[in-house]
Amino acid sequence: MRVSSSQVAAAEQRGMLLFPTKTGETEERTINGKKQEELKSMCRDYGLGISGNKSTLSTRLQEFSAKFCNDPASCNLTPVKRRSHKGPREGPKKTQPKQSANRRAAIIDTERVTERSKDTRTTDEMRDLLLWADRTRARLPYKPPKPDTTQPSIVLQTASNPQDSSNPEHPSISQSSHAHHLNENSTIPASTFTLSHIEPPNTSPSTSCVPSIVSPSKVPTRTITLGNKISLTLTVDEVKHISVPATSFAEDIGRLNQMWDDISPHWKNDSVLIISNHAIALVYWPEVFKKTGLWSAHKSAWTEWKGTPDEFWQRFKSKDGEKMSYTAICAYLRMERKKADEDLAEQARAEYGAEFKVKFSYRCSKTNARVAMTKSSAIAKEYRRLRSA
Known part of the structure; x- marks a missing residue:
C-alpha cells in the first residue's frame, strides 16, 4: 500500500x-x-x-x-523470518575426529590426557598406567615378522676345459635372475660366490670354477672429428662437466668469424670451448651438446652466430655500405626467422585445409582439451616435423 x-x-x-x-x-x-x-x-x-x-x-x-x-x-527493513530445517542444535557443534584419533581409539582403550612438562600424576595414576600396559600387551601381543624364506639359487653350468676335452666338465657359476636378486639385496656380490666342499668327478689342474659375469652395459658416447682429423670421444657425463664462459661478439664480430669453423682460412686455433687441450670450433657445438640437456642453454646464441663466415659481412651491411652492429644483426636474424615461420604457417594452413586444426593442435593442461595452434613458430616447427617424418 x-x-x-x-x-x-x-x-x-x-x-x-x-x-x-x-x-x-x-x-x-x-x-x-x-x-x-x-x-x-x-x-x-x-x-x-x-x-x-x-x-x-x-x-x-x-x-x-x-x-x-x-x-x-x-x-521493508524488518528482519526476514528464517525457519530452521534441522531444528534447534542440542549441545555444541561436533567436529569429525581425525583419522589418527580413530586409529588410536581402536588400539588404546583409554582417553588421551594433556601432556605436561611436569609430571603431576599420583601414585595411583602411575599404577593404573602400568596395569593398562599389561592389559594392552595381553590384548595385542607382539608378533615378530615372518622371515623371508625365499633363497637365492645358483644355476650350475658345465664349463669344458679348452686344453683337454676328454676331462669331465667342472661345475661353474652363472649369474641368473636369482643371483642378480641376491646381488641387490645382499652385501656379498653375486660374482664372488665359490662352491665349497664339492668334489668334482675327475679333478684336473687345468680346470677351475670361474664365475661368468655379465658384461656391463656400454656407456653412450659421442665422437667429434675435428678439422685436423683428430677424433674426440666424450660421454654424456663428461659433456655435462664442460664449462663454457659467457661469450659476446658484440664488440668483435671478426673474432666470431675466426672461431666458427676450423677448416676456414680465418681459423686461429682459438675458441671459448676447450676439450682435452683442443680448441673446439663453434660449428661443432650441436654435436657436443645435443641430447645432453645443455643444448637449450647454447642454442639461442649459436643460432644467432650461425652463417657462412666468408659471406658474413657481405650480407650484413647497412644501406650506406657500413658494417652492421651486433644488435642490428641479431634483430635482422630474428626478423628473418619470424618471416620464415609466418610463411610456413600460411603454407601449412593452405596445405592441410580442414585437417589443420587436427594436425596442428596441442592438449591444454587446464581443460585437458585439444586446442589449435596459433603461434607461427609452433606451427612452423610442427610442419617441419611432419615433412621430415
Whole structure:
C-alpha cells in the first residue's frame, strides 16, 4: 500500500523525507545540512551504498525515499523470518575426529590426557598406567615378522676345459635372475660366490670354477672429428662437466668469424670451448651438446652466430655500405626467422585445409582439451616435423 500523498506533501513542506523503520513504521528524516559521514550513516541504515560524494549520497537517499513512498513493501527493513530445517542444535557443534584419533581409539582403550612438562600424576595414576600396559600387551601381543624364506639359487653350468676335452666338465657359476636378486639385496656380490666342499668327478689342474659375469652395459658416447682429423670421444657425463664462459661478439664480430669453423682460412686455433687441450670450433657445438640437456642453454646464441663466415659481412651491411652492429644483426636474424615461420604457417594452413586444426593442435593442461595452434613458430616447427617424418 502506497504512502498517502498528503503525508508526503506535509513532509516536503517541513523539508523532510519519509523513510521506513525496522518495525514497519514510517519516519521523517532530513538530509539538509548533513555532513558526508552522516549521509553515509543514513545509507547504512537502509542498506544503500556509501560510495560517492555528498551530492551522490543525497540523490541516493531521495530516490530510496521516493521508492518507499510508491511501494513500501519493496523497502521493508524488518528482519526476514528464517525457519530452521534441522531444528534447534542440542549441545555444541561436533567436529569429525581425525583419522589418527580413530586409529588410536581402536588400539588404546583409554582417553588421551594433556601432556605436561611436569609430571603431576599420583601414585595411583602411575599404577593404573602400568596395569593398562599389561592389559594392552595381553590384548595385542607382539608378533615378530615372518622371515623371508625365499633363497637365492645358483644355476650350475658345465664349463669344458679348452686344453683337454676328454676331462669331465667342472661345475661353474652363472649369474641368473636369482643371483642378480641376491646381488641387490645382499652385501656379498653375486660374482664372488665359490662352491665349497664339492668334489668334482675327475679333478684336473687345468680346470677351475670361474664365475661368468655379465658384461656391463656400454656407456653412450659421442665422437667429434675435428678439422685436423683428430677424433674426440666424450660421454654424456663428461659433456655435462664442460664449462663454457659467457661469450659476446658484440664488440668483435671478426673474432666470431675466426672461431666458427676450423677448416676456414680465418681459423686461429682459438675458441671459448676447450676439450682435452683442443680448441673446439663453434660449428661443432650441436654435436657436443645435443641430447645432453645443455643444448637449450647454447642454442639461442649459436643460432644467432650461425652463417657462412666468408659471406658474413657481405650480407650484413647497412644501406650506406657500413658494417652492421651486433644488435642490428641479431634483430635482422630474428626478423628473418619470424618471416620464415609466418610463411610456413600460411603454407601449412593452405596445405592441410580442414585437417589443420587436427594436425596442428596441442592438449591444454587446464581443460585437458585439444586446442589449435596459433603461434607461427609452433606451427612452423610442427610442419617441419611432419615433412621430415
